Amino acid sequence: MDKKVSRVELEYGLRSLRRKRMFLWVMIGIYLPMIWIVIDISGSDKITGIYFGFWLVFVTIAANVTAFARCPSCKNLFHMNGVFPMYFRNCLHCGLHISGEENKNKFE
Numbered sequence: 001m002d003k004k005v006s007r008v009e010l011e012y013g014l015r016s017l018r019r020k021r022m023f024l025w026v027m028i029g030i031y032l033p034m035i036w037i038v039i040d041i042s043g044s045d046k047i048t049g050i051y052f053g054f055w056l057v058f059v060t061i062a063a064n065v066t067a068f069a070r071c072p073s074c075k076n077l078f079h080m081n082g083v084f085p086m087y088f089r090n091c092l093h094c095g096l097h098i099s100g101e102e103n104k105n106k107f108e
């Protein structure tokens with residue numbers, strides 16, 4: 001791990017990363033309940049379609065923001081090593097774990 005990065009910086013960066021990931025999981029998680037509730041209340045395919053459209057926009061934003069988030073340790077893209085993002089819990093470059101717990105880091 002790069003020793004130039006302080007513990008405080010690392011924690012700060014990881015906290016921001018965790019927030020982005022959490023937002024993405026929440027967006028994915030609310031999909032089914034949201035669709036069920038909207039169909040149930042509105043009974044309309046058109047209104048459900050509009051909600052789906054909004055959801056798709058938000059989830060796309062969340063996926064992109066998370067995919068392009070940088071690792072606080074090595075400054076590379078935490079979830080991307082190549083073209084497709086992979087939302088693992090370790091940095092794909094330096095192996096830093098999302099929790100910041102050193103015993104969970106990879107490649108060390």
Ligand SMILES: [Zn+2]
Pocket residue numbers: 071072073074075076078091092093094095096
């Ligand atoms: Zn890294």
